[in-house]
Amino acid sequence: MDTYENIYEVVRQVPFGMVTTYGKVAQLSGMNNARVVGYALSVLQANTEIPWHRIVNRKGAISYREGAGPSLQKTMLESEGVVFNKKGCINLEIYRW
DNA sequence: GCTCTGACTAAGA
DNA sequence: GTCTTAGCCAGAG
Numbered sequence: 001m002d003t004y005e006n007i008y009e010v011v012r013q014v015p016f017g018m019v020t021t022y023g024k025v026a027q028l029s030g031m032n033n034a035r036v037v038g039y040a041l042s043v044l045q046a047n048t049e050i051p052w053h054r055i056v057n058r059k060g061a062i063s064y065r066e067g068a069g070p071s072l073q074k075t076m077l078e079s080e081g082v083v084f085n086k087k088g089c090i091n092l093e094i095y096r097w
Numbered sequence: 098g099c100t101c102t103g104a105c106t107a108a109g110a
Numbered sequence: 111g112t113c114t115t116a117g118c119c120a121g122a123g
Contacts, residue, residue, distance in 0.1 A: 022106080031119070032119080035103055035105050035118070036120055039121075040104095062104090063105080
């Protein structure tokens with residue numbers, strides 16, 4: 001459990017209206033493995049306090065099981081003021097934490 | 098204890 | 111810019 005605790009801690013530090021990448025979280029959490037970060041978020045519950053929707057892949061695109069249902073995450077990010085481009089990707093130049 | 102899979106990333110083509 | 115290959119660590123079988 002302590003393994004993912006670092007990851008959750010990092011994600012929780014992401015400010016409102018910003019996003020970060022799996023690699024960044026992995027590096028900050030000391031995991032150095034983006035896949036584990038994704039796995040850690042996958043075991044999170046919907047009523048969690050962790051802003052998992054602020055985590056995107058390196059392209060800035062939504063990742064919720066590779067296109068399983070990104071509409072929810074996109075909506076939540078838009079509610080925070082995050083803007084998506086035509087490809088449905090976030091401008092990491094602006095919103096990257 | 099070994100093998101496969103996985104919300105990924107970096108490097109090469 | 112996109113596609114492919116290799117690598118990383120942690121769970122599930």
